[in-house]
Amino acid sequence: MDIDLILRVYPFFIEAAWVTIQLSVLTTILGLACGALGAAARMSRLAVFRWIGAAYVSVFRGTPALIQVFILYFGGPQIGIQLDSFAAGTIALGVNIGAYMTETIRGAIVSVDKGQTEASRTLGMSRWKTMRYVILPQAMRMMIRPLGVNINALIKGTALVAPISVVELTYTAQRFIGSTYKPFEMFLLAGLLYMVIIYVAGQGIAWLDRRARIT
Amino acid sequence: MGLDFTVVPSYFGVLLMGAGWTIAITVAAGLLSFFGGIFFAVVALYGHWAIRLPFRLFAWLFMGTPLLLQLFLIYFGLIQIGIDLPAFVAGVIGLGLHFAVYNSELIQASILAVDKGQYEGARTLGLSRLQTLRYIVVPQAVRAVVPPMGNNMIALLKDSALVSVIGVMELTLAAQQAISRTYRPFEFYLAAAACYYVINLALEAGLRRLERRFQASR
Numbered sequence: 093m094d095i096d097l098i099l100r101v102y103p104f105f106i107e108a109a110w111v112t113i114q115l116s117v118l119t120t121i122l123g124l125a126c127g128a129l130g131a132a133a134r135m136s137r138l139a140v141f142r143w144i145g146a147a148y149v150s151v152f153r154g155t156p157a158l159i160q161v162f163i164l165y166f167g168g169p170q171i172g173i174q175l176d177s178f179a180a181g182t183i184a185l186g187v188n189i190g191a192y193m194t195e196t197i198r199g200a201i202v203s204v205d206k207g208q209t210e211a212s213r214t215l216g217m218s219r220w221k222t223m224r225y226v227i228l229p230q231a232m233r234m235m236i237r238p239l240g241v242n243i244n245a246l247i248k249g250t251a252l253v254a255p256i257s258v259v260e261l262t263y264t265a266q267r268f269i270g271s272t273y274k275p276f277e278m279f280l281l282a283g284l285l286y287m288v289i290i291y292v293a294g295q296g297i298a299w300l301d302r303r304a305r306i307t
Numbered sequence: 308m309g310l311d312f313t314v315v316p317s318y319f320g321v322l323l324m325g326a327g328w329t330i331a332i333t334v335a336a337g338l339l340s341f342f343g344g345i346f347f348a349v350v351a352l353y354g355h356w357a358i359r360l361p362f363r364l365f366a367w368l369f370m371g372t373p374l375l376l377q378l379f380l381i382y383f384g385l386i387q388i389g390i391d392l393p394a395f396v397a398g399v400i401g402l403g404l405h406f407a408v409y410n411s412e413l414i415q416a417s418i419l420a421v422d423k424g425q426y427e428g429a430r431t432l433g434l435s436r437l438q439t440l441r442y443i444v445v446p447q448a449v450r451a452v453v454p455p456m457g458n459n460m461i462a463l464l465k466d467s468a469l470v471s472v473i474g475v476m477e478l479t480l481a482a483q484q485a486i487s488r489t490y491r492p493f494e495f496y497l498a499a500a501a502c503y504y505v506i507n508l509a510l511e512a513g514l515r516r517l518e519r520r521f522q523a524s525r
Contacts (some may be wrong), residue, residue, distance in 0.1 A: 154507045155500040156468035159479060163500065166486070167493025170310060251373030255472050262376045275383040277374060287371040 098277055101268055106263035109285045115178075115250040115260060116289065119186045119245055126190020131197040135168055146193065152191035158252050160184045165256045181253030189246045200235035201227060233304040240297035247290050261285055311491065315498050318485040325481025326502045332477055333464045333510075334426055341456075341464065344410025351380025352417055369408040375469050377401055382473045398470030406463050410456055417451040418444060442516075453521050458516035464510055465503065478502055 133145030152160065164173070165180035175183070204227050212222040251262035265282035269275045315322075350362050369377060378401040385392055392400075421444050429439040471479035482499035486492045 105502065154504045156465040156479070156503055158468045158471075159496055159500045159503065162479075163493060163496040167496055170491075170493040248371075248373040251375040252469075254375060262373055262379070265376055266379050269379055269383050273383075273387060275380050275387055279372075279380040279384070282376055283368060283372040286373065286376070290371055 111260040123189035124184025127193025130194030328477040336402035340406035343407030347411035348414035357500035398475040417448040
């Protein structure tokens with residue numbers, strides 16, 4: 093192992109790790125927004141919305157995320173959407189993970205006992221109030237862990253913007269493998285930084301989960 | 308520059324061949340991930356600690372890092388130690404190993420989830436250790452592992468698009484070739500996405516049948 097080389101190049105990897113962190117945070121926010129909207133659509137009373145929600149999940153989960161990134165970044169300009177690679181990558185990945193989060197959020201809401209809805213409705217609460225004060229508080233607690241699984245996958249998924257030249261960890265590793273011919277060292281450097289990011293995110297999610305527990 | 312899908316049909320053959328390669332890679336890497344997963348699980352559960360430890364480290368590294376990064380490591384790493392494999396083989400090894408690690412975790416969990424009383428009962432009835440595994444534990448573990456492993460296969464199909472980055476000729480790279488000649492990225496990536504979607508539907512239908520078969524034998 094070439095320690096000298098690692099010491100020389102690691103500042104570039106630290107900088108790239110910040111980009112990966114930014115990508116991860118923005119993708120998570122966008123994914124949660126898409127997931128909440130998607131879940132609402134999937135459970136709507138209107139068949140049109142249910143259909144749109146189902147199509148969203150099916151299409152974005154049924155095709156590779158890499159292709160979705162390429163369509164937006166390379167194909168976007170053809171339909172008048174001109175984005176830089178960071179924005180295109182973030183949006184494509186966020187909408188992609190949103191399809192997975194839709195199912196996570198919906199699953200948590202559906203898993204709340206049906207009797208709760210019936211009881212609240214019988215007590216005269218509106219559909220919206222039932223959702224807001226009875227179902228969601230319980231569902232939120234249950235969705236933290238599975239959303240954590242989505243976020244874990246999403247952090248690794250940010251590597252998919254390397255092919256469109258966003259200078260994040262994987263792109264940086266690839267560039268230095270090309271210039272130094274030290275694939276193992278570069279893999280370890282980038283890999284350890286990914287694992288630190290994933291570890292910290294995991295700790296944050298575990299903390300949220302503990303706080304949300306009612307015992 | 309508007310959209311013009313009329314250019315797509317003339318590259319139908321290119322896309323079809325790409326789709327064929329995508330299926331070939333998925334099947335090859337799927338088999339490798341299946342048998343590799345069993346091997347890793349056996350080592351992790353029953354291996355000597357001196358063998359178990361490096362495997363644990365390997366699994367930890369592979370589960371905590373992106374597949375694309377691993378593909379770069381395998382493709383360029385093998386070249387560096389003097390093994391110049393065709394991109395296709397490197398891609399299959401990378402995808403296969405990546406998912407073997409995930410499959411191994413599933414297999415370990417499903418074997419450990421089989422109630423301990425089942426072991427004890429079988430051993431008390433005079434079955435050997437191997438017989439207990441073969442006739443009691445494995446059949447139950449297999450039923451539990453089929454659905455999540457099926458999900459891994461679906462993920463593998465979609466992640467096979469990543470090997471285009473190390474130059475493996477498959478659907479995504481086929482689309483890129485058509486794009487480099489026509490400058491129509493939107494149309495061709497969309498066409499490629501449609502192909503993936505169809506292959507994905509077929510794979511899902513096949514997996515559902517497999518699941519039903521394993522459930523029926525309960």
